[in-house]
Amino acid sequence: MTHTNSQSTEKQSARKQPSQKATSTKDPISRLWDNLKSMKFAIILLLIITALTVINLFANEFIVPVNGSQPGLAYSVYNQAYGEPRATILTLMQMNAPYNSWWYTGLLGLLSLSLLVCVIDRSTLVWKLVTGSRFLAAESQYDGNDHHANISGDASLKDKTLEAITKAGFSVNTKETSKATLVHGRRAAIAHAGSWIVHVGFIVLIIGGALIARGEYRQNVHGLPGDMLAPDDSWWGFNVRVDDFTIEYADLKEGQYVQVDGGEHVGRIDEMVTDSTANVEILWPTRGFEENMGTDRIENRIDRRFGQGRLDQGNISDYIADLTVIEDGQEVMKKRIEVNAPLRYMGYRFYQSSFNDTQTDANGTWTTVIEARRDSGSPFIWTGIILVSLGLMLALYLTPREIFARIEVVDNKTRVLITGKSKGRPTEFEQQFQNIVKHIQPSNMESAA
Structure with missing residues (x-):
């Protein structure tokens, strides 16, 4: 005979509150x-x-x-x-x-x-919830739960019970007593560690932030091709040589300032008529307008300077520097860097920052400006972000569930008391629990509510 009850019942328990006297002691x-x-x-x-x-x-x-x-x-x-x-x-x-x-x-x-x-205080409890097994021995512990069933049958019920719980995705542990076999099934128990992992992640983030705030290193260095970025190896424990520096310009398009006929005129592209012609507004040395100018006469790199800056600054699409790491007089690494693609070596990062077109070499190559950075907090920041994200995923997307069973032989019949609980998604768990019960109960017997 099988008895099941999956309806919510109101539970009342008298909980003793610690007295003020006990707290004060x-x-x-x-x-x-x-x-x-x-x-x-x-x-x-x-x-x-x-x-x-x-x-x-x-x-x-x-x-x-x-x-x-x-x-x-x-x-x-x-x-x-x-x-x-x-x-x-x-x-x-x-x-x-x-x-x-x-x-x-x-x-x-x-x-x-x-x-x-909080992490230390909860560590033992979280460890027990994630890895430990607990068993319900008393019959009263089954009847008082929202989901419970009482199933009777032959000796095959024991194997059916273990099989049903395992097939439902639960990790099963058993304990033999003098009176019965106790079963504990766990599913998604790792979710209990979600909040604990988030706490650890926040600690690591705070440590990383403190290290960055108090120990960050930033230094702008510059050089022409062939130059070393540091006076000697004492700065970083190694040195970096500039091998080359190039500037890449974007394709011609409307709105760009350009030079015409090798710099005789400076203007602005008003309209790209075709891929090979453009309407150009002439701005210097005299004002004018020319239609259908051939793009072979137009350059968006302007050699002439106006004031302190470059008129073609907005036409530049990328700065690229070829660097070589020198350690103990030996070349150990080569790297082409550009904006947001730095050289990384021994905890330092070298970012392509800017340029200086007023200092050039004999070939007209500009000076590259590199930002050297180092902070010991970045690994902590990334580790903290990963831990917080992992903890939130475990806590929000996994639902820990437990199944308990007591299997005993009474009057030459096997009786199974089974119950379970879920930390969330009660409707889904109710269906899962009923499926487990249906798998266990003998095929020739009906469930009685």
Whole structure:
């Protein structure tokens, strides 16, 4: 005979609340630990940090900006602008570099400590939920759940039960007792670790951000073909040689400033008539307009300079530098770099940044300007992003489920008590549970609700 019940029942349990006297007897360290791991404390801290971050974004709108992070320089600027005691207060609060200030760093450190305490406190529980097995021995533990069934039959029920739970995608563990065989099936148990992994990811992100803010290296270097970018190897532990530098120009199109007839005239393309002709507005040395000008007379690289900049700056499509890494006098690596495609070596990144067309070599090649960067926080940032993303995916897209069964022989008949629970998607789990029950129950017996 089979009895099933899949309707939601209201559960009431008397939970004893810890008395105020028991709470007050906790030692200070335990109370501090409880506060640090509480969600309320973390939320309040996050709100404070968010508010201060917004204030820092607009700090320069109300406070005289200081070019530099030295306290002496900051005090001098503030004292000249505001006098005492405001200058001392602003210097003490490090408002010249608020994101690196002691109070902002301290708040981030406190948030990291709160996350770390939460991670440590939950580690054992999460490990048990993900890897451990728990069994329900008492019959009362089955009848009180939303989904449960009582199935009776011959000795084959045991194998059918294990087979049905396994086929449903559950990882099955069993435990033999003197009275019964206890079964525990788990599915998507790794989802219990989602929140824990997110917490770890945030800790790693904060560490990475702190390392970037306090240890980032940036240096603009430049050179002509054949030049070394650094005076010697002491800068980076190696050196980089410029082998070549080229500028690529975009194809001719409407709106471009161009030179005509080798630079005798400067104009702007008004319209591309065909691939080989264009209407050009002449701007220098006299103004005019010429229709159907052959593109063989037009160049979008303009050799003549006007003022401090280049008129053809907008026509440039790419800057390309060929670099060679030199270490201990040996060439160890060659790399062609361009915008957003840097050379990476020993933790340093070399980005093609700009150019200087006023310093050229005998062949007219311009000077390349390279930005050298290094920060020890980038690996932490990427690791943190991966961990947070992974944790969110586990928590949001996987639903942990459990199946419990008690198999025993009563009056020469095998009886199976089975129940289960799901952390979400109750309708889907109800259907899955019913399918398991149908697979277990003898074919010649009907289910009775």
